[in-house]
Amino acid sequence: MIAEFDTYPDKDRDWLVHQLAVITSELYNAHIVYGSTQAQERSARVHAFLTSTETTVSGRERDAEAQSLKRVANAVLKYWITKRAPMHAGECLECFGGNGYVEESGMPRLFRESPLNSIWEGSGNVQCLDVLRAMIKEPASLEAFFAEVAEGASQEPRLAAFADSVRTEVPGDVATIEPRARRVVERMALALQGSLLVRYGDEAVADAFVASRLAGDWGQAFGTLPPGVDFNRIIARHRAVA
Numbered sequence: 001m002i003a004e005f006d007t008y009p010d011k012d013r014d015w016l017v018h019q020l021a022v023i024t025s026e027l028y029n030a031h032i033v034y035g036s037t038q039a040q041e042r043s044a045r046v047h048a049f050l051t052s053t054e055t056t057v058s059g060r061e062r063d064a065e066a067q068s069l070k071r072v073a074n075a076v077l078k079y080w081i082t083k084r085a086p087m088h089a090g091e092c093l094e095c096f097g098g099n100g101y102v103e104e105s106g107m108p109r110l111f112r113e114s115p116l117n118s119i120w121e122g123s124g125n126v127q128c129l130d131v132l133r134a135m136i137k138e139p140a141s142l143e144a145f146f147a148e149v150a151e152g153a154s155q156e157p158r159l160a161a162f163a164d165s166v167r168t169e170v171p172g173d174v175a176t177i178e179p180r181a182r183r184v185v186e187r188m189a190l191a192l193q194g195s196l197l198v199r200y201g202d203e204a205v206a207d208a209f210v211a212s213r214l215a216g217d218w219g220q221a222f223g224t225l226p227p228g229v230d231f232n233r234i235i236a237r238h239r240a241v242a
């Protein structure tokens with residue numbers, strides 16, 4: 001298997017590693033590896049992250065306000081998605097156990113390269129400065145952004161409360177906004193992700209996201225979701241189809 005793997009072109013190797021990650025998640029889901037709710041939760045967390053990212057990217061492209069929204073939302077989401085990538089890659093690597101540490105698995109390479117996104121897509125600070133530039137030079141982009149968030153907030157009180165608190169910070173005192181830039185942009189990304197998940201995402205995924213990311217009911221690592229999250233439903237909808 002490894003000998004054949006070495007002969008694959010890079011893109012096929014990446015695809016294969018991804019498929020193996022899905023299969024490994026399946027093992028977790030089926031309780032074959034540990035049979036613990038912790039493993040189940042971790043798998044759910046990885047899937048929830050992927051879903052929120054996919055949903056976020058495919059948002060509201062054709063809307064008339066799209067240009068204003070895109071001006072600010074692109075930089076907001078680039079910042080947050082690229083910042084989260086290393087954590088996500090590390091968690092995926094760990095799913096393989098010791099095999100994930102072995103170079104031939106392909107995971108070390110994916111992990112090693114994951115911080116690159118936050119350099120060549122524009123470094124984190126520079127993405128945040130771009131958001132500040134947009135909100136100060138093109139206030140319409142900020143209005144379009146919060147209008148998009150409000151569409152979800154009208155359906156979810158926890159999102160509404162979170163969006164209100166972000167709104168008070170943005171732009172806030174312009175003289176102090178640079179040191180606050182990362183905090184503000186991260187919170188804008190969470191608000192937008194929440195809004196899109198509430199409207200277009202799966203109910204269980206949206207609820208887990210809102211409870212943890214927006215209402216703060218989670219720890220500092222993956223696998224710390226609150227009780228009551230519908231793990232079975234989240235995992236079931238991500239099962240690989242043969």
Ligand SMILES: Cc1cc2nc3c(=O)[nH]c(=O)nc-3n(C[C@H](O)[C@H](O)[C@H](O)COP(=O)(O)OP(=O)(O)OC[C@H]3O[C@@H](n4cnc5c(N)ncnc54)[C@H](O)[C@@H]3O)c2cc1C
Pocket residue numbers: 116119120121122123124125126129
């Ligand atoms: C593998 C790879 C491939 C690449 N491919 C391409 C390509 O195909 N085309 C292309 O055009 N470019 C490419 N790049 C270049 C890439 O776009 C730059 O590396 C990137 O924009 C960061 O710029 P820099 O390397 O000059 O870092 P710098 O801008 O010097 O940043 C260094 C650090 O300073 C911080 N910083 C910089 N400015 C500020 C500021 N004003 N305030 C606060 N903090 C700041 C940054 O956040 C960062 O942490 C590639 C880079 C890599 C690593």
